[in-house]
């Protein structure tokens with residue numbers, strides 16, 4: 345993998361590490377980041393030397409804080425991409441479809457579209473300082489596909505609705521209690537813990553694991569249809585003054601004022 349700017353990709357003894365490498369933006373993604381993530385996950389899928397994939401963020405502040413709000417404030421979109429499309433929905437599909445376990449190693453904030461990324465991974469292992477939450481209704485966006493409906497399958501309707509309707513942040517202990525993460529460890533042990541989990545998975549029959557992953561997916565596959573409609577709706581919504589108020593408020597470091605849109 346060459347020409348990577350926003351991520352790094354390394355394979356270590358059967359485990360592919362994909363690292364979102366934009367720490368000055370708290371590992372928020374732009375269009376290019378999504379393109380590179382898609383390339384990396386496809387490379388891991390195609391490589392017979394890879395049996396498990398880990399997704400994490402650079403540094404200790406953030407796993408990923410979703411769409412790059414500074415970029416969005418400047419240009420109204422997430423910047424140029426290879427195809428002209430902003431392919432975050434395709435990335436969600438790929439995280440589900442790649443027939444190998446994907447572990448989110450949450451090394452800090454998993455917020456907004458970054459929270460959706462860990463939700464879509466098979467397993468989440470979090471550092472004990474990690475924070476979780478959605479911000480869409482605060483910043484003029486939403487993920488009404490896997491980010492909400494699949495989230496509710498994982499932690500239940502009441503808690504999923506709380507996350508999206510109140511936009512609070514939750515610590516790692518709460519996330520573990522809710523079943524949103526599989527394990528919580530000190531930051532210093534995050535990578536080694538992922539390595540141990542990967543070793544256990546790498547010892548198993550890849551075909552059995554592949555078929556099991558497809559079976560787990562099948563039960564929630566219909567959410568992709570709702571998600572497609574939701575992303576179409578989001579494209580229209582982000583053009584509105586209501587959405588613009590959310591982005592402007594974040595970039596001006598003030599609370600949004602949505603009163604006139606009620």
Ligand code: S0N
Nearest residue numbers: 369370372409410411412413414453456457479483485582
């Ligand atoms: C993570 C938070 C809670 C951290 O707060 P804290 O500790 O107070 O630090 P800050 O001072 O706020 O942040 C430190 C520096 O990092 C920058 N930064 C943080 N997050 C982002 C970001 N997402 N984009 C760009 N920069 C970011 C800060 O600006 C700050 O920099 P300096 O020091 O230079 O000021 C807090 O930072 C926070 O709440 N962040 C924003 C989280 C957020 O709202 N993310 C976006 C949520 N929405 C999405 O992800 C949806 C995108 C999407 O999927 C989509 C899909 C398809 C079609 C359209 C869309 C769409 O949305 O348009």
